Amino acid sequence: MLTQRAQIILGPPGTGKTSTLLGLLEEELDKGTDPEDIGFFTFTKQAVQEGKSRAMSKFSVTNNQLRYFRTLHSLCFYQLSLSKSSVMSSSDIHDLNEKLNLRLKGAVSTEEGHISGISKDDRLLFIENLSRMRQVSLETQWHDADDAVGWFELERFANGLKLFKQDRLLIDYTDMLQLFLTRGKAPKLDVMFVDEAQDLSPLQWAVVRKLCDSADRIYIAGDDDQAIYRWAGADVDYLIRNSKDAMVLKQSYRIPKSIHTLAERCIGQVGSRVHKVWNPRKEEGHVSWEPSYETIDMEHGEWLVLARTNYLLNNIEQHCRSEGWFYKSKNKPSVSERKIMSVRSWESFRKGEGIPFVDFTKVLNYLKIRLPNSLENFDFDTYITHEIASKHIPNLPNEYWYDVFTAISADERSYIRAMLRRGEKITKEPRIRLSTIHAAKGGEADNVILLTDISSRVYKSFQDNPDDESRVFYVGLTRAKENLYLIEPQTQKYFPL
Numbered sequence: 001m002l003t004q005r006a007q008i009i010l011g012p013p014g015t016g017k018t019s020t021l022l023g024l025l026e027e028e029l030d031k032g033t034d035p036e037d038i039g040f041f042t043f044t045k046q047a048v049q050e051g052k053s054r055a056m057s058k059f060s061v062t063n064n065q066l067r068y069f070r071t072l073h074s075l076c077f078y079q080l081s082l083s084k085s086s087v088m089s090s091s092d093i094h095d096l097n098e099k100l101n102l103r104l105k106g107a108v109s110t111e112e113g114h115i116s117g118i119s120k121d122d123r124l125l126f127i128e129n130l131s132r133m134r135q136v137s138l139e140t141q142w143h144d145a146d147d148a149v150g151w152f153e154l155e156r157f158a159n160g161l162k163l164f165k166q167d168r169l170l171i172d173y174t175d176m177l178q179l180f181l182t183r184g185k186a187p188k189l190d191v192m193f194v195d196e197a198q199d200l201s202p203l204q205w206a207v208v209r210k211l212c213d214s215a216d217r218i219y220i221a222g223d224d225d226q227a228i229y230r231w232a233g234a235d236v237d238y239l240i241r242n243s244k245d246a247m248v249l250k251q252s253y254r255i256p257k258s259i260h261t262l263a264e265r266c267i268g269q270v271g272s273r274v275h276k277v278w279n280p281r282k283e284e285g286h287v288s289w290e291p292s293y294e295t296i297d298m299e300h301g302e303w304l305v306l307a308r309t310n311y312l313l314n315n316i317e318q319h320c321r322s323e324g325w326f327y328k329s330k331n332k333p334s335v336s337e338r339k340i341m342s343v344r345s346w347e348s349f350r351k352g353e354g355i356p357f358v359d360f361t362k363v364l365n366y367l368k369i370r371l372p373n374s375l376e377n378f379d380f381d382t383y384i385t386h387e388i389a390s391k392h393i394p395n396l397p398n399e400y401w402y403d404v405f406t407a408i409s410a411d412e413r414s415y416i417r418a419m420l421r422r423g424e425k426i427t428k429e430p431r432i433r434l435s436t437i438h439a440a441k442g443g444e445a446d447n448v449i450l451l452t453d454i455s456s457r458v459y460k461s462f463q464d465n466p467d468d469e470s471r472v473f474y475v476g477l478t479r480a481k482e483n484l485y486l487i488e489p490q491t492q493k494y495f496p497l
Contacts, residue, residue, distance in 0.1 A: 001242060002209065006218040008246035012278040013478035014254025017221040018047065021193045022054050024219055028191050035061045039068040039192035039211065041075060047195060068187055072207055073173050076180035079187065088172045100160045123149050124157040132174045133201040133233035177203050186214040197222030201233035224274050225267050228438060228472050243274045250278050254444055254481050256285025267474045270467045286483040293449055294319060296485055303432045304445035306476045308454045313434045320432060324418030326425070327432035335416060339408065340426045342366050343416060346401045354383030366405040369393060437476040448480035453489045
């Protein structure tokens, strides 16, 4: 169990778990706690940087003073005085493939909440690593995996991986945590903060306990209701067992009344959880069931479209393209800003206006015209007119971009034309985002469309672990700040709403 000195902070959706930790961090700095004696541990580099930025902006604190603002892996790396060359890299994965005759990519996507869609070899790596993260035997994890991987094949892989690392004096990121437990020294801290505790694996909890032993004041934030990574080793039950005297954040700054009512109904189906009473915003909000996403007007505003698995987003992606809406899918914009700028540059150029040389070179790429030697020495800021260009490229065309940009496919040309006709704004962050629920965790939007269909694999997962699937949909519907649109399922599969 955790030390009694640890204050557990449970934050329902939109109540500001991370903001609460950052506020406590500021209080510590305000009262003079040495920043070098503060530990701020999170799971992403982005979250670490947020903590650092907040400390550095409000106080006379340097980056070097915040030496314990790290991810757990980074902390273990630092405390063990490891070098980058001692940690397995992509080139080492390549060599491992050669040695064991495998086709490992070395990474498993966590966007969909299961490991389907990855290669059989990467499943071997996933199961082997998961046994160590969960601190169970390989055979136990193999039985729990219920996966189409043979035991002898898995055992052979695990032994081969172990020998490979031993021969090359290498460790992987899970080894790093294990080494810290056996050989590492926990820093002496006045105060430590841990965020997103519901996603900690048994091995990571062990690291946190070791850190707690050397800290005077401890704050650990999370929400068991938003624990959606059990399949990847997260041990939410440990957080639940240690939350008897937890502080629950009461006020959501995101969720309106109607969505709060639905959220409570959804999470109420979870059998093992910490019961929490929390308040929505005073606004009513809007919740509706729709027969199809095509009935929803997404012409304006900020939208987040969520599905349980990626393939369910394919049709709505095509819908966005046919409508000429700019969107992001799998964290990539539907069309690059560079392409749009080149299209606009060409149309300006075609009409007789000059464009900067640097933009002209990009235009030539889409025209499939090689930059002539006579233009190579032009300054990037020099404006190129049609008259100048014609001297160096005699046969330069003068048609509309969609007739001459041969480096852009016909399908994409049609899509860009639709966007331009609609007057869609191309910004660094598209107003429409398509995402799995897992990938959107922590995000929010004014308008959320939630597809309630699930795959046969997810349906089986629900039968085995109904609490987990209820938590996933709870996370999905609580991303909405104003309007939530639930799409009627096209199958008769279960959905916990």
